[in-house]
Amino acid sequence: MIILKEVYKSYSGYPVLKGVNLSVREGEFISIRGKSGAGKTTLLKLIGLLDTPDKGKVEIMGKNIKNMSEEEKDVFRLKNIGFIFQSFNLIPSLTILENVELPLVIAGVKREQRKKQALQLLKQLNIDHLADRKPENISVGERQRVAVARALANNPRIILADEPTSSLDDENSRKILELLLKAKKKGVTVIMTTTEILKPLPTNHDYILKNGKLERIK
Numbered sequence: 001m002i003i004l005k006e007v008y009k010s011y012s013g014y015p016v017l018k019g020v021n022l023s024v025r026e027g028e029f030i031s032i033r034g035k036s037g038a039g040k041t042t043l044l045k046l047i048g049l050l051d052t053p054d055k056g057k058v059e060i061m062g063k064n065i066k067n068m069s070e071e072e073k074d075v076f077r078l079k080n081i082g083f084i085f086q087s088f089n090l091i092p093s094l095t096i097l098e099n100v101e102l103p104l105v106i107a108g109v110k111r112e113q114r115k116k117q118a119l120q121l122l123k124q125l126n127i128d129h130l131a132d133r134k135p136e137n138i139s140v141g142e143r144q145r146v147a148v149a150r151a152l153a154n155n156p157r158i159i160l161a162d163e164p165t166s167s168l169d170d171e172n173s174r175k176i177l178e179l180l181l182k183a184k185k186k187g188v189t190v191i192m193t194t195t196e197i198l199k200p201l202p203t204n205h206d207y208i209l210k211n212g213k214l215e216r217i218k
């Protein structure tokens with residue numbers, strides 16, 4: 001499903017990833033822990049086809065990303081990958097409901113069906129009452145939950161969650177983890193990053209990213 005072999009990545013001459021190796025099977029849930037600036041977001045961007053390695057191999061669902069055109073990457077992401085970005089990446093001019101519907105709009109889902117799916121996800125995260133508001137009119141924690149709902153909207157095969165509980169209290173963190181675990185039970189592959197030592201989770205494997213190297217700890 002996901003294979004990284006001796007992956008290196010630098011920015012402005014600064015090495016971020018130094019020979020990272022990772023293998024994730026379909027339907028697995030793995031966590032990657034590391035300090036801020038350790039390279040966790042960079043790693044997710046490579047897996048999510050938003051960047052390419054300087055050296056090494058990144059293969060997603062049998063496709064080597066170096067051999068894919070930008071158009072092929074765009075189509076692949078739309079069909080297969082759900083992102084939960086640390087910066088949320090919500091569109092300010094759209095309502096909360098419209099932001100969650102966006103992947104479904106691009107995928108060509110009919111209006112009534114996409115509204116139903118989006119509202120269902122908002123309800124599961126206790127933010128359906130915010131459906132008609134704009135991102136600037138809700139809290140940071142609420143925006144985080146909107147980002148989670150949008151990532152799940154199109155039933156992706158892979159979910160890349162960049163510190164999805166970082167702005168949330170315990171109750172809402174639990175709800176998001178429950179949604180990710182529910183996705184895993186449906187066969188979705190989940191990769192979640194965190195700076196925290198979380199309570200034991202039913203992950204398949206846990207890793208730590210430190211000094212540009214990825215080490216398995218479970």
